Amino acid sequence: MDVTRFDNEISLAEAASDHILQAIQQKPDLLLCAATGNTPTLSYQKLVEKASVFPLDQLRLFKLDEWGGVPMEHSGTCETYLQQYLISPLRISTDRYFSFQSNPADPEQECVKVQKMLEQQGPIDLCILGLGLNGHLAFNEPGEYLQPHCHVAQLTEASLGHSMAQDMEGVKLYGLTLGMSDILAAKEIMLLISGASKVEITKRLLEGKISTQLPASFLWLHPKVKVYVVTNFSNDE
Known part of the structure; x- marks a missing residue:
């Protein structure tokens, strides 16, 4: 695990966007797996600014x-976020975008469908992740065991308290997510961390102790993980 510390979110975003763009230049048909939330937003915005002079049609x-x-x-879905910050500004066509539907008739079958997409398109070349307040990655929540592949996740109170879910009151929310094996199969992983609320969970992660109670700790098993963390935390996830 390669940990780089930054003084502020702008410096982190500059470095992260540079690395993503470099990866795309090296492999134009790069399969990028993207997290959502406040932490990666500035990195995506910087990527869009820098990518304007490069063809990203693959x-x-x-x-x-x-x-x-x-x-x-819905304004809080990952779909809405990705459309706003990556898909529309980078002009990613529908045949180059692979997605969970947020309200499928059969959630389990939706996961089967997405898993097949990943098998056909993968492995992921670069996976951008954020760190949950309880140590989750995507919707792989802490527990006695972790799911290896795409699955329907029962969300913890920590996840349900996320800012993206604030306008979803009265809805029985669940998660649709890639599994830990899917994430760890990525050729390279970039974990972005900022926010005052992330100080303690970041300390736990960097101790290097692997536990299903802290899913992000499994990143220690991956040979190529970059962790970009703001040491002067000033915003929440």
Whole structure:
């Protein structure tokens, strides 16, 4: 695990966007798996700014996870986020975008469908992740065991308290997510961490102790993980 510390979110975003763009330049049809949330937003915005002079007509995008039980057009879905910050500005066509539907008739079959997509398109070349307050990655929540592949996740209170879910009251939310094996099969992983609320969980992660109670700790098993962390935390996930 290669840990780089930054003084502020702007410096982190500059470095992260540079690395993503370099990866795309080296492999134009890169399969990028992208997390959502406040932490990666500035990195994506910087990527869009820098990518304007490069052709990205082969870049492929895979959705990491999704809130289940709400319409795709809901303002809080990962779909809405990705459309706003990556798909629309980078002009990623529908044939190069692979996604969970947020309100499928059969959530389990939706996971089967997405797993087949990943098998056909993968492995993921670069996976961008954020760190949950309880140590989750995507919607792989802490527990006695972790799921290896795409699955329907029962969300913890920590996840349900996320800012993206604030306008989803009254909905029985669940998670749709890639599994830990899917994530760890990525050729390279970039974990972005910022936010005052992440200080303690970041300390736990960097201790290097692997536990299903801290899913992000499994990143220690991967040979190529970059962790970009803001040491002067000033915003929440």
